[in-house]
Amino acid sequence: MRFNLTPTPTTATTMGTTTVASPTDTSTQPLKRPPIETDPDSLDSVISNPKSYPITIVPNRPTSFYGLSSTNGKAFQRQPSCRSRNFRPGSMRRIRRRAVFKNGDCNVVQKHLQRRRVRFLQDMYTTMVDWQWRWTLLAFALSFILSWLFFALIWWLIIYTHGDLEELHLPDNQEESGWAPCVSAIDGFTSCFLFSIETQHTIGYGVRTTSPECPEAIFMMCFQSIYGVMSSAFMAGIVFAKMTRAKQRAQTLLFSKHAVICQRDGCLSLMFRVGDMRKSHIIGAGVRAQLIRTRSTKEGEVMTQYFTELEIGTDDSGSDLFFIWPMVIEHKIDENSPLYNMNATDMLQDKFEIVVILEGTVESTGQSTQARSSYINTEILWGHRFDPVVLYNKDLQAYEIDYGRFNETTQVDTPLCSARELNEIYKIQEGFRTPVETTFTMRQLSHNHSDQAS
Missing domain, CATH: 2.60.40.1400 (G protein-activated inward rectifier potassium channel 1)
Structure with a gap:
């Protein structure tokens, strides 16, 4: 228990002579006042100058003492340190470090992780969901654009090796030369790029079609169609997961x-x-x-x-x-x-x-x-x-x-x-009532016992 006692002079009678004990006499002062801080808004300064602050006493508190002395067992006077005041941090407030910010983000920075990038790539889905929106949207766009360009290059190589890009085999001359191309209406890389988009997303304008002349073209058409469905589902799932994840719902939950x-x-x-x-x-x-x-x-x-x-x-x-x-x-x-x-x-x-x-x-x-x-x-x-x-x-x-x-x-x-000191106050308060109640109870029991004996 913490006490802040104000030194008060005490009197003692020795051989008919009355002497006044000095306030600094340690024999009559079991506890000393702690040094007062220089901050005028500190708690010790408030306690030392109670007249300048609105201080009230907690109701139902013992009026004669606050606690018992550790030296003589006698009751102390009520301590100003346990008076109540509307206390709010003021000039003593300082910026302190914290593990969790007010918005719920954790103030944690990880360092020296071994194989960090490899481990994150192994869990690519979670990594992309945790990305910021600008990186997710950038990856969403690049995944389609790069795949269109990649398959357009594959289609161009297939058509080039088959000879469809020669002068006599171009679409304008195919009817005269009787040439059967792998893909109709292809005259360069641009048309290959458009055919790649149409195949991957099953747009099907009806102008460019594959023919049975090139088995590799048929295989590539099936492969790109399957890849287009998988990539669209993967990227759509990432965007949907980011939009519906629990972190967004937590933004509408409030804390004081x-x-x-x-x-x-x-x-x-x-x-x-x-x-x-x-x-x-x-x-x-x-x-x-x-x-x-x-x-x-x-x-x-x-x-x-x-x-x-x-x-x-x-x-x-x-x-x-x-x-x-x-x-x-x-x-x-x-x-x-x-x-x-x-x-x-x-x-x-x-x-x-x-x-x-x-x-x-x-x-x-x-x-x-x-x-x-x-x-x-x-x-x-x-x-x-x-x-x-x-x-x-x-x-x-x-x-x-x-x-x-x-x-x-x-x-x-x-x-x-503190709560411990407050509980001790209430225990002492109950202790005052206990002897009276005990005496009354013992007398009542004695009276009842006499009535039963008679």
């Missing part, structure tokens, strides 16, 4: 700009809001949250990216959502929470990141989708709660969602101490 910490039913809770702007819902929606921070093991190993799963839910439905309107997701900061020992100051100073993941099935396409976002410590508002955005409209006779207030919060009185 900030997360908040406030009290719910006497316990500190971390909350953030999620929403869906489309009318087609997410089926089987579920939400998860993980804390990324640095952790040291007992053996001295420092784990800089240590993941801890956070237990989250909404109302009493758990992590499974009936996702028809924006919902506030809550993480109760209890004994099992990694945030249990963090107070408002620790929340600003510690380096951590909370990654939130929303998953489900798209109702219109049946594909699985995943939306991600994250909150670093400076994006968590201590002493705030979200404003309601779902209201019933009597004129429309329907629930109305105001997305203009999706990120709006309201300041509420919240203790600056």
Whole structure:
């Protein structure tokens, strides 16, 4: 437990003489005030000058003491460090590194991968789906243009070797010379290129046709027709996959700009809001949250990216959502929470990141989708709660969602101490009531026992 005690002089009577103990006397001061930071907006400065800030006391808190001394077991006076204030990061906000950006993209750069290009070429379909649109459209166009040119060259070689391009064998002289060409109406590379396009896409204008004079021409016509169907299906599948992939659906799933910490039913809770702007819902929606921070093991190993799963839910439905309107997701900061020992100051100073993941099935396409976002410590508002955005409209006779207030919060009185310290306060508060209740119970039991004996 963290205490910030203000030194107060104490009196002691020795041999009939009253002496006043110095405030610097360590024998009567179990704890010392930590040094105050020079930043006027820092938490210690706020605590040291409470008159200049709106500070209120948490209701139902013991009025006589805050905790017990580790030296003499006596009660301390209430500590200003556990007073509540509408706390929001100000001048202490700094740019911190993060693993997941607000739009869901992962901030990861891969280096020194062996055979990277070979491995990517082995999975060409996924590689092309992951390409940006300009590269996909460029590959789409080049796949057809290059194939037309390649097969046009093959057709030109077949026709050239057969002698169809000689002067007497050209289309204008074939009737006089009686020449039977491999492909009719071919007089150069341009006509071969047009015939290649007509064959690959089965356009069939009816002017250029193959003849039984060249078996190689018949084989090439069959091969190019099969290739045209396969290439068209492959490229159309890539474009369709890019247009319908789950990443595009995730762009319409919303996360609140900030997360908040406030009290719910006497316990500190971390909350953030999620929403869906489309009318087609997410089926089987579920939400998860993980804390990324640095952790040291007992053996001295420092784990800089240590993941801890956070237990989250909404109302009493758990992590499974009936996702028809924006919902506030809550993480109760209890004994099992990694945030249990963090107070408002620790929340600003510690380096951590909370990654939130929303998953489900798209109702219109049946594909699985995943939306991600994250909150670093400076994006968590201590002493705030979200404003309601779902209201019933009597004129429309329907629930109305105001997305203009999706990120709006309201300041509420919240203790600056950690959840562990707050629980100790409530335990001490219950301890005051226990002796009275116990005495009453023992007397009642004794009275009842006497009545039964008589």
